[in-house]
Amino acid sequence: MAMTKRFETLDALRGVAALAVVLFHFGEVKLSPALVPHGYLAVDFFFVLSGFVVAYAYETELLGQLSWRAFFVRRMIRLYPLACLGAMMGLAVLLMKWHSYPGKVDPLPRILLSGMLNGLLLPTFFGGNPSHHKIFPGNGPLWTLFFELVINLLWACFGPRMKTWGLIVVTLVSAFVLTLLAAHFHTANIGFDIQTFWGGMARVSFGFTLGVVIHRFQGAYHVPARATLPPILGLALLAAFAYPGTPHSVPVWDLACIFVLLPAVVIIGTAQGSAGRAGRILGELSYPIYVLHFPILLLMSGLHQSVLRKVGLLPLDVFTFTLILILASLANAFYDKPLRALLSRGALHIRKLAVA
Numbered sequence: 001m002a003m004t005k006r007f008e009t010l011d012a013l014r015g016v017a018a019l020a021v022v023l024f025h026f027g028e029v030k031l032s033p034a035l036v037p038h039g040y041l042a043v044d045f046f047f048v049l050s051g052f053v054v055a056y057a058y059e060t061e062l063l064g065q066l067s068w069r070a071f072f073v074r075r076m077i078r079l080y081p082l083a084c085l086g087a088m089m090g091l092a093v094l095l096m097k098w099h100s101y102p103g104k105v106d107p108l109p110r111i112l113l114s115g116m117l118n119g120l121l122l123p124t125f126f127g128g129n130p131s132h133h134k135i136f137p138g139n140g141p142l143w144t145l146f147f148e149l150v151i152n153l154l155w156a157c158f159g160p161r162m163k164t165w166g167l168i169v170v171t172l173v174s175a176f177v178l179t180l181l182a183a184h185f186h187t188a189n190i191g192f193d194i195q196t197f198w199g200g201m202a203r204v205s206f207g208f209t210l211g212v213v214i215h216r217f218q219g220a221y222h223v224p225a226r227a228t229l230p231p232i233l234g235l236a237l238l239a240a241f242a243y244p245g246t247p248h249s250v251p252v253w254d255l256a257c258i259f260v261l262l263p264a265v266v267i268i269g270t271a272q273g274s275a276g277r278a279g280r281i282l283g284e285l286s287y288p289i290y291v292l293h294f295p296i297l298l299l300m301s302g303l304h305q306s307v308l309r310k311v312g313l314l315p316l317d318v319f320t321f322t323l324i325l326i327l328a329s330l331a332n333a334f335y336d337k338p339l340r341a342l343l344s345r346g347a348l349h350i351r352k353l354a355v356a
Contacts, residue, residue, distance in 0.1 A: 005056075009230045009272035010049055011283025013265065016234045017042035018286040020241045021141065022293045022324060029301040032317055036241040040189040041254060043144050045237065045262045047204050050148060051155075051211020052266055059160045059215070068156035073347050075152050081339045082291045083145050084119055085331060089295035090138020091115030097302060105130045106137070114138070121146050125194055133194045139294050143192045147204040155208065164216045167209055174206035179255060186247070188254035203258075210263055214270075223271035230272050230279065233265050288328035288336060296324055 024039025026032040058071055094115070098105045105111060106128050114124035114137055123135035123146055131137035136146075159167070181199045182188040191200020240257050275283065300320045308316065 007053065007270060008275040008279060008283065009233070009269045010053070010266065011286070012230060012275035012279030013233055013237060013269055014046065014049060015279070015282030015284075015286040015289075016237055017045045017241075018290040019282075020238060021290060022297075022321070024241070025140075025294055025297050026317065026320075029297045031297065031301055031304065031320065032313060036238070037245070038243055038250075038254065038257070039241045041241055041257050041262065042237075043191075044188070044203055044207050044258045045265070046144065047148070047151075047207025048211040048214070048263055048266050051208035051213075052215050052270065053211070054152065054155070054208075055159075055212040055215040056218075058156075059212075062156055062160040068153070071156045072149075072153055075149065077340055077343045077347065079145055079149065080121065081343070082288055082331065082336050083121055083142060085335065086139045086291040086295065087115065087118040087121070087136070087142060089292065090118065090136070090142075090298070093295045093298045093302075094138045096299070100302075100306070103130075111137075118142060121149060123197070125197075127194065134192055135194060135197060136192070138298075139291075140192055141290060141294050143200060144204075145291075147191065147200045148208075150201070151204045151208045155212065159209075159212060164213065167213050167216070171206060171209045171213060174202055174209060175259060178202040178206050178258070182251040182255055185251075187250050188258060206258070207262075211266065214263065214267055218270065221267075223268050225271050225273055229268060230275050233269055233272075236261070236265060285325070285328050285332060288332045289324060292328055292331060293324045296320065296327065 020036050020039045021042045023032070023036045024034075024042075027034040027037070054075075058066065058074075062068065062071060091111070091114075094105055094111050098108055098111055102108075106114070110124075110126060110128070114127065114131075117124050118136050118138060121142065123143065124137060125135065127133050127135070127137050134140055134143075136142040178188065178199070181190055181196070181202055185196060185199070188199075188203070190196035191198075191203055240261055243253060245253050297320065300316065300323075304311065304313075304316055
């Protein structure tokens with residue numbers, strides 16, 4: 001069985017981080033100023049959060065009757081439907097762009113092949129300058145889901161039976177590699193393109209494994225629960241993501257957040273109670289918002305540069321942000337939930353047949 005306890009504050013904070021990613025990408029596609037220049041650090045928060053929650057939910061089961069194959073099927077059912085939808089939306093936007101401005105995108109065969117690979121949550125390693133060499137050119141944020149599934153599989157096979165000190169060693173080695181890469185690239189915003197691909201592995205390896213370590217030590221420390229702490233934690237995340245800094249301070253700030261602030265937010269958040277109705281809604285929509293927003297931003301950015309040039313950025317941004325929330329809500333209610341329920345019943349039926 002999966003976990004019965006809901007960490008509502010962590011869910012709400014995941015929603016805050018997802019919105020920060022959206023705002024970060026508004027600036028990336030030139031629909032707004034850079035409001036949250038370190039919004040990419042939300043990804044590292046997701047990885048720590050995922051390690052904690054997945055270990056809490058499945059570590060005991062994986063030590064018992066649950067096989068790594070069954071676990072991976074569960075994770076695929078949880079992550080894949082919306083990820084596939086996001087990949088197809090990204091492919092559709094790239095095809096529209098190719099039709100209107102073929103010189104601004106990769107050649108059509110590359111677009112189609114990358115769309116097929118990305119639809120399977122596999123990275124693309126042949127993108128050219130028009131796609132900025134991204135491994136998921138139509139929907140950039142999907143790179144994190146690829147690495148999430150990789151670390152999930154590795155952890156399911158080896159992690160539950162590893163001693164805590166072994167997990168700590170993996171965390172420290174990953175931190176060392178991540179530090180070297182952040183210093184080399186002058187930022188921790190790595191992993192999303194061909195050049196920095198292995199930086200994604202370092203980020204997910206550090207964050208996810210640290211989350212598992214936090215889970216292992218959860219009973220060894222006490223964190224007070226206060227009604228004021230959830231909003232304070234949300235503001236702390238936003239402040240970290242919005243810190244302007246200077247070009248020289250970027251890797252230092254990034255690593256300080258990744259190694260200290262973000263894990264501290266997760267640790268404190270585990271002890272907090274209800275996040276309220278707004279927090280629960282935000283948590284529920286965090287994943288569809290994260291997975292679906294980028295193709296919408298690409299589309300609206302293209303329209304603003306062509307047929308919507310006379311429309312001001314503020315009304316366009318308000319409309320786009322609202323559209324993202326509406327589409328995320330609809331996809332969650334009428335696509336993701338029903339499809340996951342159907343896939344879960346199918347997987348259970350297959351499992352019963354195999355046992356019989």
